[in-house]
Amino acid sequence: MRAVVVEKPETATVLDVPRPTPGPGEVVVQVAACGICGTDKHIYAGSFLSHYPLTPGHEFAGVVSDIGPGVHEVREGDRVAVDPSLFCGECYYCRKLQGNHCVRWGAIGDTTNGAFAEYVKVPARNCYKLSDSLSFEEAAVIEPLSCVAWGQKRLQAQPGDSVLLLGAGPMSLLWTQMLRHGNASQIVVTDLHEPRLAMARGLGASATVPAGEGQAERLHELAPHGFDVVIDVTGIPAVLQSGFDYVAPMGKVMVFGVCPLKSTITVEPFQVYNKDLTILGSMALNYTFLPAIAMLESGVVDVKPMLTHRLPLEDFTHALSLAGSRESMKVQIAPQS
Template sequence: MRAAVWYGKNDLRTEEREKPSLEDGEVLIKVKACGICGTDLMICNEKFPRSHPPLIPGHEFSGEIVEIKDVSSNLKVGDRVVANPLFFCGRCVACKMGFTNACPKLGLIGVDIDGAFAEYVKASRDKVYKIPSRFPFQNAALVEPVAVAYHAVRISGCKVGDFVVVLGAGPIGMLVAMIAKIAGASEVVLIEVAKYRLELTKKLGFSTIDASGGNVVEKIHEMTEGKGADLVFDTAAVSQTAAQFISLIRPQGKIIILGLYKQPEKVDLFNIVIKEGHILGSRVYTETDFEKAADLVTSGKIKMEPLITHHLTLEEANKGVRLLEQGKDVMKVVLFP
């Protein structure tokens, strides 16, 4: 089969590879669409220590079942599916408490083992969800990032009337904004520096603040009559957002961090006490979150089309990663193997 294989820093090559061979309980999926995500960029730039070359990246995928190695499965060849790429130990404290997303042994298809920048990928049959017959594969591939956003909004306790700030208007930031609206937020403001993303965000009907103009904290306090935001989601995870998020919340407001910080940052912990604020980390999603995300996407409650800016072939995988790196005029890149 054809696959884009990562060999080291900036070295992603599309080449011939052996098709994955199945073990009991697994299905072989012919990949129809696979999103490229910030994590894939980190892997390709050797900034994701868990991943080791040679590796086929790709964890946001959908496709069609072509082989099943388990007679008792309720799935059949030809089923159109999306797969939850996470795997966990099932035995540790986190897993036993139901927080499988915080398992210390958490792994991901396309991060820890070969993924879906390929013609075929295998998955465990209990991680596979059917999608409606005519539902577009490219939208289904993005159930994974929707699950990330859904989990963050769920643990934030977002409710009707909340004033929400989202730091970073990349795909995850946009999805958090959409899901916060569905949860009842009265206002969602996205903070971003990239002009293209600001434009797209506005087109989708959200308020935006161009962070390159400064004064983000002042503007949010103006918009909330001095109160501050109920919830702040940090999807950008850079020094500027760490320096800012505590000033953005109201007393007893919550900060939910979804982005992965690359280094320790200076945070104003004096003010977290003064405001009696909450800082929560949000890590991927549970299986229930993934199912919920699949429902949100396939029911059309979340519109994926405006987020997909680039449709590329497997041969163009490297180009797709570079597009994300340059970050210019790009939102979501999807590969069609």
């Protein structure tokens, strides 16, 4: 089968590799769609926890093609989305239902071979059956949506909160839609690119502000007391740091976008003390696939307007550069094309 192989940082090739066979408790999924994520860019750049060579790809959906021994719930031909989380189930954190902190944490496409390939081997227990109403392209957004669902559980926004989202990428649009159906009083989104801001307005942002000159003044007009919640969705340390300028007393700053490993920001402890601030992390997802699927199937979140690009495996590095660019929103790979 064909698979993208990142042999070492900055080097990716489509190679002919053996098609995986499922072991006990495992199935093989024929991949129909797999989204590009910021993490894939970090993996390609060598700034994530991965070992090489690796086939990345962790936001995917497809059809079950082979079943290993001891699989009960999943059948050949099932349309599924796959939770990429690999939790050991035995360690201290797994037993506290904190699998995203598992001491043996891994994820399909991050630490084991993923779905930028025609086929991928996965544990059967990670498969979630899809209703026919969802396309594979929509279903490949369940994974990022489940990260937002985990972020929401972490955040516990209060009624009437004003929210600032730094960045208008795909994750931000998912946050916008979830918050719009929640209890936020206003959702303000910033970004460098106007087409992305226009999409945020279309999906429920109450106001958008171009990043850069004039941003601080405009944000102050929109929230004179500051924002109750500031979420960095860019993963850019300087942008995250700027969030502390806009947070209200008693407010929360959420580190949601994945900053490069070992990058740093400067936070004034006096401000954290003096303003009663809360700084929150949100690590991937933690058993939040079912709420994400429910929100997609119910129409609370519509990802169709976000699906802007669909490319073959051979265009992987082009897809990486498209993702996060001005003209794209969600970029996906279609391995069967």
